[in-house]
Amino acid sequence: MSTEEADLASLRTELRGWLDQHCPASLRAAADGGKRSQPTAAERATWLEVCASRGYTTPSWPKEYGGGGLAKAELRVLQEEVARIGAQIPPVSFFGTAMLGPVLLEFGNEDQKKEHLPRITSGEIQWCQGYSEPGAGSDLAGLQTRAVLDGDQYVINGSKIWTTGANHADWMFCLVRTDPQAPKHDGISFILFDLKSPGVTISPIRLISGESDFCQVFFEDVRAEARNLVGPLNGGWTIAKRLLQHERQMLSGGMPGGAPAGPAARKKKKGAPKEVPAPTSALAESTRPYLGDVDGRLAEATLRDRITQYELDSLCFGLTLRRSGEEARAGQGPGAATSMFKLYASEMNKRRGEIQMAVRGASALGWEGEGFTPGELMETRGWLRSKGNSIEGGTSEVQLNVIAKRVLGLPD
Numbered sequence: 001m002s003t004e005e006a007d008l009a010s011l012r013t014e015l016r017g018w019l020d021q022h023c024p025a026s027l028r029a030a031a032d033g034g035k036r037s038q039p040t041a042a043e044r045a046t047w048l049e050v051c052a053s054r055g056y057t058t059p060s061w062p063k064e065y066g067g068g069g070l071a072k073a074e075l076r077v078l079q080e081e082v083a084r085i086g087a088q089i090p091p092v093s094f095f096g097t098a099m100l101g102p103v104l105l106e107f108g109n110e111d112q113k114k115e116h117l118p119r120i121t122s123g124e125i126q127w128c129q130g131y132s133e134p135g136a137g138s139d140l141a142g143l144q145t146r147a148v149l150d151g152d153q154y155v156i157n158g159s160k161i162w163t164t165g166a167n168h169a170d171w172m173f174c175l176v177r178t179d180p181q182a183p184k185h186d187g188i189s190f191i192l193f194d195l196k197s198p199g200v201t202i203s204p205i206r207l208i209s210g211e212s213d214f215c216q217v218f219f220e221d222v223r224a225e226a227r228n229l230v231g232p233l234n235g236g237w238t239i240a241k242r243l244l245q246h247e248r249q250m251l252s253g254g255m256p257g258g259a260p261a262g263p264a265a266r267k268k269k270k271g272a273p274k275e276v277p278a279p280t281s282a283l284a285e286s287t288r289p290y291l292g293d294v295d296g297r298l299a300e301a302t303l304r305d306r307i308t309q310y311e312l313d314s315l316c317f318g319l320t321l322r323r324s325g326e327e328a329r330a331g332q333g334p335g336a337a338t339s340m341f342k343l344y345a346s347e348m349n350k351r352r353g354e355i356q357m358a359v360r361g362a363s364a365l366g367w368e369g370e371g372f373t374p375g376e377l378m379e380t381r382g383w384l385r386s387k388g389n390s391i392e393g394g395t396s397e398v399q400l401n402v403i404a405k406r407v408l409g410l411p412d
């Protein structure tokens with residue numbers, strides 16, 4: 001056994017003992033593969049606390065910033081051991097772990113890393129993304145929210161829109177215009193501030209799915225500490241684009257359509273503390289009660305074809321994502337190719353919703369109340385919510401533009 005193998009074996013033993021001692025029984029699989037009992041809020045909180053105390057909510061981040069400091073092979077051991085007992089590392093806000101954290105690691109100064117990263121890992125601070133404005137979505141660089149330096153603070157005026165989760169978040173990472181005279185891409189900065197600051201007003205917007213996850217956020221003389229400006233003054237566009245690549249990577253893996261189906265995926269879902277979550281599609285199984293089966297096959301031939309094609313595409317996509325994720329981790333991180341994955345994942349998720357609706361017939365018409373199961377109501381709302389997949393994180397048309405220019409190298 002090589003030294004590396006011996007180290008991994010001893011890590012495995014140590015992790016097994018640690019999991020045994022700290023992971024609540026209700027958050028592990030029972031012998032039959034199901035969960036044991038409904039975990040209490042206290043059990044969930046304790047589990048989050050012990051995982052965060054070892055940095056396992058962001059296992060590959062450096063230890064000095066609250067991460068787990070695990071190398072690739074060690075991360076795999078953690079994933080395997082967590083999966084072995086059918087548990088899951090508790091997720092903390094993906095705005096922090098999958099979007100802001102990676103760019104702070106790349107562009108933040110030491111003080112910023114030390115101040116913000118540990119509070120992402122612990123789940124203490126929830127973040128939201130202040131990019132889009134009423135007049136600047138696809139043309140993000142046209143943003144008009146102004147920040148003017150006053151002593152050691154920036155004074156911010158303007159507004160952001162479609163800000164997911166602003167009504168639950170503590171802090172915002174925000175794009176602001178710091179030089180209105182410069183060409184539009186060159187006058188933008190990337191700044192962080194507390195949403196409880198005086199002058200911030202948050203108004204939820206109701207979505208087609210009935211949720212109010214979206215907000216418009218208004219800033220009136222909001223003061224942000226200048227030390228929380230990330231990267232160079234007027235150099236925010238580079239950071240903004242990088243963060244979008246991380247966002248697109250996360251969205252590609254986070255949608256049910258963007259995930260591998262089949263045994264490999266099921267194994268992953270149980271316990272992998274992935275930075276990019278990967279739920280299974282499991283579409284065929286969920287449609288069986290509606291379509292019935294004949295000799296183990298879904299009874300309705302046309303829908304069976306659509307479902308099978310979907311499952312195959314989902315499996316291939318999941319494997320492609322996994323390979324490219326490993327390549328990205330080994331190289332320079334995510335790049336423009338994330339636009340291809342985001343585009344495809346959006347279409348897959350929308351396709352999945354359409355199939356679910358076709359399969360359920362009249363059972364897909366429920367909005368609330370009796371006559372529909374909670375699962376049916378959830379699918380209907382999920383189908384409506386999926387319409388936003390090809391808009392959030394940049395529309396599908398914008399992804400096609402990025403693919404044409406940055407991946408295929410076609411002329412402007």
Ligand SMILES: Cc1cc2nc3c(=O)[nH]c(=O)nc-3n(C[C@H](O)[C@H](O)[C@H](O)COP(=O)(O)OP(=O)(O)OC[C@H]3O[C@@H](n4cnc5c(N)ncnc54)[C@H](O)[C@@H]3O)c2cc1C
Nearest residue numbers: 129130131132137138162163164388391392393394395397
């Ligand atoms: C579910 C959801 C969550 C979101 N969360 C956030 C968030 O947390 N924070 C945040 O800042 N924003 C968020 N957004 C906003 C999102 O980033 C924008 O809606 C998106 O970038 C599109 O901008 P827009 O709405 O202004 O549309 P527009 O840019 O006005 O686009 C309108 C249409 O024109 C097309 N179009 C525009 N320009 C081009 C072009 N050059 N070539 C081809 N077609 C083009 C678009 O594809 C689209 O079909 C969210 C959106 C959704 C749906």
